[in-house]
Amino acid sequence: MRWKIHTKDRVGMVLDVLNIFNNHKVNIQAMEVLPREIFIKFDAQQGQEKLKIELETDRDIEFIEEITVLPIEKKERQLSETIEAVSEGIMSIDQQGKVNGLNQAAQTILNLSADKSLGKHVSKVLNKDVPMLKTLKSGIGYENKEMILKINNRQVHYLTTGKPIKDDYGNTMGVVATMQDMRQVRQLVYSLTKPNDITFEQIVFNSEKMKQRVELAKLSAQSEATVLIQGESGTGKELFARAIHNYSERKNHPFVPINCAALPHTLLESELFGYQGGAFTGARKEGKQGLFEFAKGGTVFLDEIGDMPMHIQVKILRVLQEKTIRRIGSNQEIPIDVRVITATNKPLQQLVNNNKFREDLYYRINVIPINIPPLRERPEDIIMLAKFFLDKYQTVMDKQVGAFSEKSTQALHNYYWPGNVRELENVIERAVILTSTHQDINVDALNLEQNFSKEADDRRTLKEKINELEKKLLVEAAKKYKSTRKIGDALGISHTAVRKKLKKHNLETKVCRSGTEDFQIKER
Numbered sequence: 001m002r003w004k005i006h007t008k009d010r011v012g013m014v015l016d017v018l019n020i021f022n023n024h025k026v027n028i029q030a031m032e033v034l035p036r037e038i039f040i041k042f043d044a045q046q047g048q049e050k051l052k053i054e055l056e057t058d059r060d061i062e063f064i065e066e067i068t069v070l071p072i073e074k075k076e077r078q079l080s081e082t083i084e085a086v087s088e089g090i091m092s093i094d095q096q097g098k099v100n101g102l103n104q105a106a107q108t109i110l111n112l113s114a115d116k117s118l119g120k121h122v123s124k125v126l127n128k129d130v131p132m133l134k135t136l137k138s139g140i141g142y143e144n145k146e147m148i149l150k151i152n153n154r155q156v157h158y159l160t161t162g163k164p165i166k167d168d169y170g171n172t173m174g175v176v177a178t179m180q181d182m183r184q185v186r187q188l189v190y191s192l193t194k195p196n197d198i199t200f201e202q203i204v205f206n207s208e209k210m211k212q213r214v215e216l217a218k219l220s221a222q223s224e225a226t227v228l229i230q231g232e233s234g235t236g237k238e239l240f241a242r243a244i245h246n247y248s249e250r251k252n253h254p255f256v257p258i259n260c261a262a263l264p265h266t267l268l269e270s271e272l273f274g275y276q277g278g279a280f281t282g283a284r285k286e287g288k289q290g291l292f293e294f295a296k297g298g299t300v301f302l303d304e305i306g307d308m309p310m311h312i313q314v315k316i317l318r319v320l321q322e323k324t325i326r327r328i329g330s331n332q333e334i335p336i337d338v339r340v341i342t343a344t345n346k347p348l349q350q351l352v353n354n355n356k357f358r359e360d361l362y363y364r365i366n367v368i369p370i371n372i373p374p375l376r377e378r379p380e381d382i383i384m385l386a387k388f389f390l391d392k393y394q395t396v397m398d399k400q401v402g403a404f405s406e407k408s409t410q411a412l413h414n415y416y417w418p419g420n421v422r423e424l425e426n427v428i429e430r431a432v433i434l435t436s437t438h439q440d441i442n443v444d445a446l447n448l449e450q451n452f453s454k455e456a457d458d459r460r461t462l463k464e465k466i467n468e469l470e471k472k473l474l475v476e477a478a479k480k481y482k483s484t485r486k487i488g489d490a491l492g493i494s495h496t497a498v499r500k501k502l503k504k505h506n507l508e509t510k511v512c513r514s515g516t517e518d519f520q521i522k523e524r
């Protein structure tokens with residue numbers, strides 16, 4: 001039974017009311033006092049009418065009303081509803097370290113039930129090293145600590161922040177901690193950093209060569225196989241990698257690109273694999289998760305893999321073979337679930353021949369090779385891409401210019417495009433800036449470096465030209481004869497020499513069969 005007693009505001013009022021309750025031998029369970037209002041929760045019993053009459057005869061008591069909850073109970077219920085409604089886990093402990101609060105989300109994240117945890121010491125429920133216990137001792141909170149614990153035979157992985165609960169004198173009376181499941185954290189970070197979804201529709205092309213590459217890439221997206229994308233800088237390797245990811249079953253998980261050439265080696269290693277707390281000077285005390293763990297369920301894109309140092313290559317091989325990683329400084333194997341796509345603008349086969357790239361890793365990553373030809377080898381794409389970028393930059397700059405003049409179309413065709421599609425995009429962006437509204441784009445606005453016109457091709461060394469001719473003749477013969485012996489006969493060299501040359505030009509049987517060239521060569 002609960003009453004709200006409306007009183008006058010005078011000293012000793014509460015004591016008078018308590019005395020009356022006491023005289024009637026009524027057991028008070030809870031009481032709350034506000035100015036001119038006394039709230040009392042008591043054991044309902046016979047004779048409470050008499051109690052009410054006696055209270056109301058006090059001239060300072062105005063009237064009594066029956067209520068269903070005390071204000072404090074109302075607040076408590078609202079608070080516990082809110083605690084249950086939030087998606088973060090919330091756990092609290094009292095001054096003795098015993099669990100006195102655990103919402104539903106915390107039970108899920110920690111693989112615990114409230115029944116079996118409430119009232120028990122947190123060291124028994126979680127672990128003796130949990131940061132809540134340190135806060136209980138020191139009174140100092142902590143933020144975003146990563147925890148990996150084994151609870152009820154399951155590994156739980158979460159991020160937690162804790163705060164001390166203090167009394168008016170600054171003594172710590174307990175600790176409350178919030179926790180987020182690491183998978184949710186990843187998804188949150190990913191949704192904040194996620195770039196625009198790139199799909200195959202955004203890859204612009206007109207050439208048969210690119211059509212084949214796109215088809216192969218689409219097929220590769222349906223498998224889990226490692227893809228190696230090779231091509232000169234700016235040919236669209238990253239674009240392909242993103243399109244493959246977004247076309248695959250993993251599309252709702254992170255796509256994590258990392259440029260192996262851009263980071264110093266030590267940083268690259270810790271970025272990829274993470275580290276154990278205290279693994280090296282400067283390392284965060286609580287350790288750090290690496291990108292392979294972060295990308296869980298998604299794709300890691302290792303760009304410029306040709307620049308990866310040998311000792312990290314070994315670790316990547318383990319990732320691909322065992323599907324596990326070890327953080328730096330740790331012996332614990334962490335299972336990972338990622339697909340790996342790699343890219344390089346370096347001739348990997350040559351790096352293997354020169355012992356600069358591990359052969360075993362080369363074959364591991366080269367399951368599906370996609371070779372993107374340089375723009376100069378697919379002139380059918382140039383104008384289509386130029387028009388695509390023209391539309392793009394007119395929209396971005398909200399500016400209407402005319403079309404490409406005849407001469408500028410010619411110039412775009414004749415140019416050598418050492419920087420490939422990226423360079424073409426930059427050229428068109430600059431041309432839109434330099435051209436007046438509604439004027440056609442002329443050659444000057446394109447401002448193409450004449451050094452790199454087709455004529456510049458003639459300045460290449462004799463060795464480069466011979467190499468190119470050799471490759472061309474090999475490809476032509478291979479298309480026609482399809483076996484190393486017949487190719488050898490046609491070119492007047494032995495079939496072993498053919499094999500060597502195929503290897504040198506990265507045209508080995510394995511590569512060709514995977515569809516990067518539209519021919520197949522049989523051994524002998």
Ligand SMILES: Nc1ncnc2c1ncn2[C@@H]1O[C@H](COP(=O)(O)OP(=O)(O)OP(=O)(O)O)[C@@H](O)[C@H]1O
Pocket residue numbers: 202203204205231232233234235236237238239240303345385421422425
């Ligand atoms: N076929 C294409 N259609 C539309 N845009 C393209 C195409 N190819 C490349 N691009 C654009 O060209 C630029 C360079 O592409 P990307 O970064 O994918 O090249 P890359 O080969 O990965 O370069 P790098 O080797 O220097 O990292 C990007 O802005 C990309 O969107």
